[in-house]
Amino acid sequence: MQIKNEEANDAERITLIQFAAFDGHPIHAGAEATEHLIVERLRAEGALSLSLIAEENGEAVGHIAMSSATVGKHTTGWFLLGPVGVIPSRQRNGIGSALIREALQCMKENGAEGIVLVGDPDYYHRFGFKSFPDLSYAGVPNQYVLGLSFTECTPEGEIVAHDAFRNPTKKVEAHPDKNEPSRRVHHYLSINNGK
Numbered sequence: 001m002q003i004k005n006e007e008a009n010d011a012e013r014i015t016l017i018q019f020a021a022f023d024g025h026p027i028h029a030g031a032e033a034t035e036h037l038i039v040e041r042l043r044a045e046g047a048l049s050l051s052l053i054a055e056e057n058g059e060a061v062g063h064i065a066m067s068s069a070t071v072g073k074h075t076t077g078w079f080l081l082g083p084v085g086v087i088p089s090r091q092r093n094g095i096g097s098a099l100i101r102e103a104l105q106c107m108k109e110n111g112a113e114g115i116v117l118v119g120d121p122d123y124y125h126r127f128g129f130k131s132f133p134d135l136s137y138a139g140v141p142n143q144y145v146l147g148l149s150f151t152e153c154t155p156e157g158e159i160v161a162h163d164a165f166r167n168p169t170k171k172v173e174a175h176p177d178k179n180e181p182s183r184r185v186h187h188y189l190s191i192n193n194g195k
């Protein structure tokens with residue numbers, strides 16, 4: 001398995017991965033999945049801080065995104081992890097974990113203060129995420145709001161993610177110049193775990 005940065009012609013493959021991963025997911029309670037639309041809107045607005053693809057023999061099997069988020073009084077330095085998705089036929093083979101570890105390392109190396117997310121604590125604890133008493137996300141129970149600080153700074157206050165997470169279907173005018181992969185956090189490592 002190889003992990004690489006999203007490249008110019010990867011957008012459609014990423015949409016397919018994220019749709020496949022979240023289609024029919026219990027969090028949607030029967031409604032259409034929107035995670036692929038979130039990624040498309042983040043990309044169109046130049047707001048994808050990191051976009052990594054996992055490939056096996058050239059086939060795209062997983063994807064993770066990071067985007068800037070406000071955390072309490074911090075308007076820079078903090079990033080929201082997600083969505084992260086692996087195609088159903090390849091889930092539970094370590095791909096999601098490898099993507100998350102690689103994305104965290106990359107953000108840390110690039111000077112991020114820390115990462116926040118909304119997700120299942122049973123899964124994210126293994127990467128060092130935990131809940132904090134004063135860390136919140138509108139409408140989400142506290143135990144699912146998780147943070148990981150790379151510094152001494154404790155994440156506290158309300159997380160405000162990019163509007164794509166609230167309005168994934170909103171049509172926005174694409175900014176081809178903003179959409180340049182070269183504007184993203186750069187990720188020079190490529191891992192190969194033999195799978």
Ligand SMILES: CC(C)(COP(=O)(O)OP(=O)(O)OC[C@H]1O[C@@H](n2cnc3c(N)ncnc32)[C@H](O)[C@@H]1OP(=O)(O)O)[C@@H](O)C(=O)NCCC(=O)NCCS
Pocket residue numbers: 021022025084085086087090091092093094095096097098118119120122123
């Ligand atoms: C969640 C997801 C990204 C994990 O990737 P993956 O490649 O399947 O997971 P890994 O093989 O790296 O890790 C497997 C481990 O995670 C656990 N796990 C997977 N999904 C989990 C979940 N939602 N909650 C708790 N544990 C979970 C498995 O039980 C397994 O644990 P073990 O190692 O103790 O046996 C992937 O399953 C996926 O795309 N799911 C659908 C979309 C989704 O839920 N995304 C995350 C939303 S927060």
